[in-house]
Amino acid sequence: MAAVHPTAELGFGKGTNELYNKARGEYQPQVLSHLRKAVKSSDPLNIVEIGCGTGLFTRALLAHEEWKNNIQSYRAIDPSEGMRETFAKYTTDDRVVLTAGTFADTGVESGLADLVVIAQALHWCLDHESAAAEFARILKPGGVLAIVWVQEGRDKAPWLEQFRMRVERDEGDAPHTRSGLWRQLYKTPAYTQAFTPPEETVLPYIVPNTQAGVIERGLSSSRVAVLGDEQKQEFVRDAEAILKRGEGRVWIEEEKGIFEHPHRAEIIVSWRSDSPSQRSAADTLGFRPKNVTQDMIDTISNMFPDIPPDNIRYDLLRTGSVELSSNKILERGFLESPPPAYFTLYPRDANAEQAARPAQARGGATSTAVKAPKQTLIDRYNLKDRVAADEPSTLGPEDLTTGKAPWEDSAEKREASLKERKAQMILAARHSQSAARRMLAQQQKAS
Incomplete structure (x- = not known):
């Protein structure tokens, strides 16, 4: 199996990512705050980001108040030379080491990471079992695996649903987030043996945007970036028509052409099990x-x-x-009384219960001892x-x-x-x- 999907290899190739870096939105502070709460350690942290792209998430995290003074090292990994080229151009921080790598082969030392994060990239994973094993290998016991998605709130406005459908029209076999195939990661043996069940949080928010900004975002999609010039021009005409109709659009400053662009951030976290017994307890009880x-x-x-x-x-x-x-x-x-599964972890002490009963009930002599x-x-x-x-x-x-x-x-x-x-x-x-x-x-x- 190829390490990188052909659409990603072509769509994010060398010299293709300036538009991506410009058009994609910033990661909201509340998303980064939620992640910081998930990482319990207060020591200087070692972070590994896989599929770092042009560094949008990296730079947001490095600048965030709750993170910036508590990072020891930051490994940024991406298979695309074009993405890494743009990343290096805009990301300057001595703690960051940028390298080539994939989900299944990061090149990171075993047990290094307090946090492994994948932002807007897991849908490109081609081998979930190998990826889960790699995440488990490089995380410390108790470390956090975080999957972050920023999606457009297409259910909030008809114009946005129409626009997203037009973006996805020519997708072919390219993986996309909405298919949910990336969730296969959580069903692999490597994941279930090494991690707690995933905990998912959704944070909706609104950002201001313009017609040009929305169209540029569409053009930055890998499935549109691989189209020929004539097909891209057709895409722009169709997108302009959708935005001109603007069904359900909410204006912020109509005279300046600025309107609401609904988004939602999805954050899915799980923890590297501290021990097999802890993993077993989480499986049995249904919570960590x-x-x-x-x-x-x-x-x-x-x-x-x-x-x-x-x-x-x-x-x-x-x-x-x-x-x-x-x-x-x-x-x-x-x-509340515990469920039956609880007693497989904490069985009742039959000997203690037997000793607590009166001696006469067991047919023995009456004890004269008085329990303190x-x-x-x-x-x-x-x-x-x-x-x-x-x-x-x-x-x-x-x-x-x-x-x-x-x-x-x-x-x-x-x-x-x-x-x-x-x-x-x-x-x-x-x-x-x-x-x-x-x-x-x-x-x-x-x-």
Whole structure:
């Protein structure tokens, strides 16, 4: 199989990409912000962009406030000499290394990347299995694979649907985004074994444009760029007629010929599995589980002893937050029971259940041992006096949600600060629980 589709090789060949670089729209800041949230690491990042083209996405990311000061290296890869030529002309940054390569052969070292991103290019992938294996090879455990599309909002205006149909009329066998064939990537064994299920976000937006700008965008399409001069002239005449009718067009400044050009950005992210067990958990549960400790389960269990521990763990796997799960209980009075698949990961301890039953039920002798009462968090942190005094917590809702605290200048002060913060969280949870109980009692009395 050829490494590059013939239409891309011809349409994006040497000397053909100035119009592409001029006509294609910029990537919106909210798209780049969404990607930054997906990459959890705060260390200087190593980024690999495959199918970098003329550098439109690269330059937008390098200039973005949330990215520009946190990039260690940026590998930009494209098979087209013409694309790379234009990229090098307009992209000047010492962190960027531009090389030839394909989806299945990037030439990047194994385990280098915190982020592998493909913007407006995956439809040119000819071998999804090999590509998925390459993405997995070069990503660090926990690294992000991001597929970004910028599509025209053809469903928002009749003129735009007519224009896009005219662009696609001569496409032949050239791959295009709308076919959805690129989604085969997510069904390959190499992907399912190495990545979490994809998470998709759509961000609609409007950009101003003119008739000339829209036509230039059409001419920059690979399927139009390969046409002869007469066919291109025919395309321009047809496009001008569509825009002259302007069905559903919304003007911004009609006297200047500027109108709304609807767009939508689609961002699909998935994470390189940290381990086979994490991948298995995501497959089984249908979502990427958060880290849950026994102390988190015990914290909620001590506050709400009537809630089954499995229900607590299952909700924590989703939220990753004692506060969020506790608030659910306070608002709803319960946590949902986990599905049967959960118990394949966290089987019930049959021995513990058996030991908890009375000895008489098993036909044995009656035990004289008395089980020690379970220590509560109030006891563990010596908070009885503060509870008796009905001392309120000094933490607000934002403090409980973000977990932010000032950084003390010594280990002793940090330990004391952490201990006090835990105490404040316990007091806050107890206060909220007491308030909820009082409200419920009042409602029952009123009814």
